[in-house]
Amino acid sequence: MPELPEMENYKLLLNQRLVGRIITDVQVEREKSINVPVPLFQHELIGNSIREVERRAKHLVFHLNNSNVLVLHLMLGGILFYGTEEEKPDRTVQVTLSFSKMNLYFIGLRLGYLHYYTPEEADRFLQKLGPEPMRSNFTADRFTLLMHKQSGTLKSVLVDQSVMAGIGNCYSDEICFDAGLLPSRRSNQLTDDELLRLYHSMRGVLTEATQGGGYMDMPLFVEDRLTGGYDKQCKVYDREGEPCVRCDRPLVRQDVSSKKSFCCLHCQR
Incomplete structure (x- = not known):
């Protein structure tokens, strides 16, 4: 299961590639990987852009320009891949976010999830987590x-x-x-x-x-x-x-x- 270093690495690399990019399409192959109906999920994301990718514990939080967020937990076996359809690995994809010709593939989300929340909902969802061990105030x-x-x-x-x-x-x-x-x-x-x-x-x-x-x-x-x-x-x-x-x-x-x-x-x- 990806831990803090893996998700921090993803965060750093995705911020370099996604910030400001407009989501042009959304495909959901496994409805259980998300928390809202597929049409609503697509309607809320398409046309929005990524403002910032943040990490909280083993989660990634994608901040959208409509102020709402996507919360990702890869759980056991989950991975990410960013590239064109031709570059996509031969793995089962549960969710795809498209940015014109480039796509962010969420792979192996059999136990993981990509949830759409308001900031208040995300805060409530993540509040059970303990302090971040790498923060400067964690002395x-x-x-x-x-x-x-x-x-x-x-x-x-x-x-x-x-x-x-x-x-x-x-x-x-x-x-x-x-x-x-x-x-x-x-x-x-x-x-x-x-x-x-x-x-x-x-x-x-x-x-x-x-x-x-x-x-x-x-x-x-x-x-x-x-x-x-x-x-x-x-x-x-x-x-x-x-x-x-x-x-x-x-x-x-x-x-x-x-x-x-x-x-x-x-x-x-």
Whole structure:
């Protein structure tokens, strides 16, 4: 499932390509992917333009020039592609937004969605999300206070979107490895020094992953050399049995709080 770095990468690249572009056509192949009737969805979007693409947690928020928004969550298996019909990958498309000859394809939205909201509806929908871990006002002190209040494992707390927004299975493991902490540790039992280390690891890993284009398996557009670049840089996620980059011992997979988790039992404590 795309996480904060993947959606931040999409946000940056889409802002470069979509801002000011007028939506000339809308095609919906799966009505369950949207939240209003197809004719209304098309009527509200065609002729509008994109003012800005914003990220909130694992969502993208497309701000339209009529002041309303589209809220996207790709969920498991969802991806985006921007290009011409000839460039479109051979994948099942649920929704297509056209900008003259260029199209934004929403692919794999079997669990994901693209909802049309007023700003007030979008605010209510997103208000359950926790703070953004990369915001400047999310300080180490605020992080420490928040983590002391949680009783779950690091794995469960880091992926809880109501605690902090945007981290999922992949980066929770990468963050714990960078901090030298096992994902099974209890959040409220960590020392302040361990929490400070975890905080800096979180900021560092998310920054590096975003700059590396995240781990998506398909480029956003033809000639896109950034998207997916971080996949080979992951140090533990989905690398069961491979040698640890620190100690050369094999990495293991453990189920922590009913979630798959990858770690080094020697380097993480």
